[in-house]
Amino acid sequence: TVWDWEETLKISNSEVYYDIELAVRYDPEDSTKVVACGKHHLFFWDISSPTAEYNVGHFKDRALPEYVTCIGYNERNQLISADSSGYVHIWDNEGLVTESILKTHHSGYIITMVVLQDDVVITCGGEDRMLTVLRTSALVPTQTQTTISDKYGGVVAIAAVTDGFLGTSAEFDHLKVFVGTSENCILTGSI
Numbered sequence: 001t002v003w004d005w006e007e008t009l010k011i012s013n014s015e016v017y018y019d020i021e022l023a024v025r026y027d028p029e030d031s032t033k034v035v036a037c038g039k040h041h042l043f044f045w046d047i048s049s050p051t052a053e054y055n056v057g058h059f060k061d062r063a064l065p066e067y068v069t070c071i072g073y074n075e076r077n078q079l080i081s082a083d084s085s086g087y088v089h090i091w092d093n094e095g096l097v098t099e100s101i102l103k104t105h106h107s108g109y110i111i112t113m114v115v116l117q118d119d120v121v122i123t124c125g126g127e128d129r130m131l132t133v134l135r136t137s138a139l140v141p142t143q144t145q146t147t148i149s150d151k152y153g154g155v156v157a158i159a160a161v162t163d164g165f166l167g168t169s170a171e172f173d174h175l176k177v178f179v180g181t182s183e184n185c186i187l188t189g190s191i
Contacts, residue, residue: 001013002034002052011050012047012048012049012051013050013051013052014045014051014052019038019039019041020038021036022037022038022069023068023069023070024037025071025072025073027073028077029077032046032047032048033045034047035057035079037069037070037081039067040064041056041064042057042081043055043056044096055096056096057096057097057098058096058098059089059098060097060098061098061101062087062098065083066084066085067083067084067109068083068084069083069084069110069111070082070112070113072113072115072121073115074119075119077093078090078091079093080113082110082123084108084109084110085108085109086103086104086105086107086109086110087103087104088101088134088136089102102134102136104123105132106125106130106132107125107128107130108125108127108128109125109126109127110123110124111124111125111126111155112156112157112158113158114160117162118135118137119135119136119137120135120136120143121136122134122177124155124158124179125154126156126182127154128147129147129148129149129150129153129154129155130145130147130155131177131179132144132145144191145191148179152181152187153182153183153184154182155182156180156182157179158180160176160177161175161176161177174190175190176188176189176190177190
């Protein structure tokens with residue numbers, strides 16, 4: 001269900017979907033479009049009418065992941081998703097299909113990611129405690145990575161301070177990140 005919270009009006013809703021939802025994002029260029037992902041799916045929703053409708057995203061040349069775990073948009077409004085097998089998918093929004101796929105160094109789930117400028121993406125794995133920096137435009141699977149100590153637990157959330165970060169590899173040491181962990185720690189530092 002989508003609400004106009006200021007007017008307390010229901011804008012759009014759908015039939016119940018009974019599988020797990022893990023992330024929802026508005027399309028940055030169109031407030032009538034929403035993307036949702038979770039167990040065995042990525043849906044492109046149109047919420048412009050009272051009855052929300054969706055189209056299924058298709059994983060070209062790849063089996064449907066068990067979980068699509070997180071989503072984000074780059075500067076060109078291109079959708080990027082990550083999955084439970086450690087892959088990052090770059091989407092062709094026009095065709096609702098993946099355009100390219102990157103295998104990361106994560107040994108399992110990508111729990112969270114943050115999309116930065118110049119096609120830089122930081123992915124975080126929960127169990128492997130690894131933060132990996134990718135450049136999706138060049139299809140470079142890993143530019144740099146770091147692993148946090150096991151005493152802090154697994155990574156569950158990440159945020160980046162991007163002031164002054166222009167996306168070049170030389171600036172990764174100056175990119176400040178905040179990492180939330182499964183042991184209720186908040187770590188801060190550079191990649």
